[in-house]
Amino acid sequence: MKKPIPVTIITGFLGSGKTTLLNHILTQQHSRKIAVVQNEFGEIGIDGELIENTEEDIFELNNGCICCSVQSDLVRALENVKRLNKPVDHLLIETTGLADPHPVAQTVLRHPLVKTNYMLDGIISIADAKHLLSDIEEHREARHQIKSANVVLLNKTDLVSPEELERAEQKIKAINPIVHSIYHTQYSRLSLEALLDLKIFDLTDWEVSQNRSLKEPHHSEGxxxxxxxxxxxxxxxxxxxxxxxxxxxxxxxxxxxxxxxxxxxxxxxxxxxxxxxxxxxxxxxxxxxxxxxxxxxxxxxxxxxxxxxxxxxxxxxxxxx
Ligand SMILES: Nc1nc2c(ncn2[C@@H]2O[C@H](COP(=O)(O)OP(=O)(O)OP(=O)(O)O)[C@@H](O)[C@H]2O)c(=O)[nH]1
Incomplete structure (x- = not known):
């Protein structure tokens, strides 16, 4: 039987730097064959246009969030990645900026068509250091994205003072006391060793920390x-x-x-x-x-x-x- 493909979920609120991170990973020198599933909220996929020229296979899922309405599309995309006629060493899933990563992770962990072929390597959440506090205040999605993460990139540090950065970091720790690492980044730049093949995902700890029902609405109304x-x-x-x-x-x-x-x-x-x-x-x-x-x-x-x-x-x- 083939080894399961490690999956990294890249999440974070609208505009925090997810596509920037994806570009950073894909353009780094590395020997891994990476496939990407990119999900966008709008009908038109703009992110695909923003990905720099790479040889990776990119599957776009537009017009809805994989955490709810297009979850079956996610399963289909994961099956398609598996059917690619070439080896894939790692899969990156970029969620929309409004996604709750919890159900996305659950699909990877539990869906019968997915769980045998994939293993969850980690959930990386990008936080916009300038807007994190207000985003969390106003959008439950932003809070869920921090709460679900194993690794947080506190990004856009060029836009804030050391005091603002400290406040943002304290907030992240308060929402997610079991977060494995918090990195301060600009333009989502971080070494690949800190991002991929982390082998830090602990299902029991994570499920206890989430402590919420998948039936809760994922999005604010309107x-x-x-x-x-x-x-x-x-x-x-x-x-x-x-x-x-x-x-x-x-x-x-x-x-x-x-x-x-x-x-x-x-x-x-x-x-x-x-x-x-x-x-x-x-x-x-x-x-x-x-x-x-x-x-x-x-x-x-x-x-x-x-x-x-x-x-x-x-x-x-x-x-x-
Ligand atoms: N000043 C500054 N801008 C940044 C940084 N990182 C990303 N950006 C900019 O922030 C904007 C949004 O970045 P994206 O990577 O597209 O954000 P995203 O999270 O993919 O956005 P959505 O998919 O729409 O949620 C772009 O203009 C980036 O160039 C940073 O560290 N500092």
Whole structure:
């Protein structure tokens, strides 16, 4: 019988640095063959666009959280990984930023079609040092992600003072007293030895510490996403102006925006990231011969979809160059 494939679950609240970690792991020099299951909340998968060119097999599960509605898709994806016609040394599962990792871990540990082929190596949770305390206060998902973790990366330390970092670390320890390690990171950079093949998962300790029913709702009510896809090209100046205005008025409703834009006369994708009120943009991968589109996902609570759609449209030029 083949050896079970070690699985690492990468979780953490919206925008904390999960895809950044995934890119970091995949682009490190290593001899492992890694497969990835990437789950996104929106209908359009943006994260796949953000993964740097690697040879790994990536399975995307979009439009819902693997902790609830697309759990059967997770089982199917895990079966597909097993059926790949090549050896896989490690599987990474990136959850959505709104997932409860507990049911995802339970699927790996207990599902009859999964448990014999996989073993849970660890649950890594990324915490945004700047926003952790407010995220935990406002979103039960953020608390669950910390509580379930074996390892926490307290990320984005460049954005906080030593005192804020200390407060965030104390909070993590209070929520998860059995956490194995807490690392301070920037851009999720950490040695692979601290991330993979940890062999630290202890089922009994973990289940006692979770102490909650899988029947509890995983998500707060009213959280939705809007996915937009348009051809044409984006007027960057208009987009920044609109985003800043809109975030100023909607900052408690919009939790995350990410997107890939087509700019006039540019060969590379322009990648947009909004986490709380921090807007970041940079050039990403080349378009090559792929279809040039503008794809954006907005995630928030009770969001006004018409307002977002109308506003975003004003930033698009449709007469392609
Ligand atoms: N300043 C700063 N920004 C960071 C750091 N790590 C990640 N980021 C930025 O944070 C934004 C979100 O990072 P992602 O890796 O996409 O976050 P994520 O957790 O995958 O996001 P979701 O999948 O939407 O939940 C990007 O703009 C990253 O460049 C860090 O240590 N410092």
């Amino acid at each position: 959280i939705t996403s809007l996915s937009l896809k348009y051809s044409g090209y984006v007027d960057l100046e208009r987009l920044y102006a609109w985003l800043s205005r809109m975030l100023h008025h909607q900052k408690h409703k919009i939790f995350r925006i990410k997107g890939v834009a087509n700019l006039k006369d540019r060969d590379k994708r322009y990648v947009f990231q909004v986490v709380h009120d921090i807007i970041q943009g940079e050039f990403g991968k080349e378009w090559s011969d792929q279809e040039r589109t503008n794809q954006f996902v907005f995630i928030g609570k009770n969001i006004n979809k018409k307002m977002l759609r109308d506003g975003f449209k004003t930033c698009i030029e449709t007469n392609t160059p």
